Amino acid sequence: MATLLEISGLTSHYGRIQAVKGIDVTVQEGELVALVGANGAGKTTLLRCISGVQPVTSGSVKFAGEDITRMSPEGRVALGISQSPEGRQVFGPMSVEDNLRLGAYRRSGAAAIKADMDRIYEMFPILHKKRDLPAGTLSGGQQQMLAIGRALMARPRVLLLDEPSMGLAPLLVAEIFRTIVTLKEAGTTIFLVEQNANAALAIADRGYVLETGSVVLTDQGQALLANEKVKEAYLGL
């Protein structure tokens, strides 16, 4: 399997505060990799370094062998890096369908865009039902579906998901995670960042545990789930 994403010795700061402290992470093509950690561990900062909206202090981000550490966010979208951001960030006054269309803003080919939109409506029938309504009228879970759908409309080579379970009731969390598994099974490469370690590690091929800006453990998803230290710290067992 080819390495798609390779993060080496990555550090990033907010002013003098170092939020990411020398992280090494790899994601192979077709893999579902989870990065779990508590509130403030640096998960979002790391994702934003990958998508290019957060400056990197040192270290590198490589995508499909190419060093993209200093590339613009737009350039990275063009390469196939697509993010569903923390807190969904859908455009409330715009319709559901226009939000989805926005995800394809860099693409041409109306027929292919339409076909992808149909696939997303198949995946999330509620979005189809509400396609003409303002996105702001959707529930939290539906907005999460929309954020994932919008990211998929870019036809990503890697999908970055920032806490898709945040603020959702357990049944909805289960639904979102089932969708993530379906996407992985269809061949999508996924880097999933979560506070909900239990749910994320249960579906991940491999996982990383992040603590205050550093990776403290990495293993197969199932092995981390069974790890005593992880259980104590993150699973409340």
Ligand SMILES: Nc1ncnc2c1ncn2[C@@H]1O[C@H](COP(=O)(O)OP(=O)(O)OP(=O)(O)O)[C@@H](O)[C@H]1O
């Ligand atoms: N805009 C900012 N300015 C200053 N410090 C920030 C900023 N954003 C994040 N930080 C700090 O950087 C560290 C990492 O934050 P980050 O948001 O990456 O964590 P996180 O793991 O995504 O947390 P959460 O699970 O709550 O989303 C924290 O100490 C946070 O306070």
Ligand SMILES: [Mg+2]
């Ligand atoms: Mg975060």
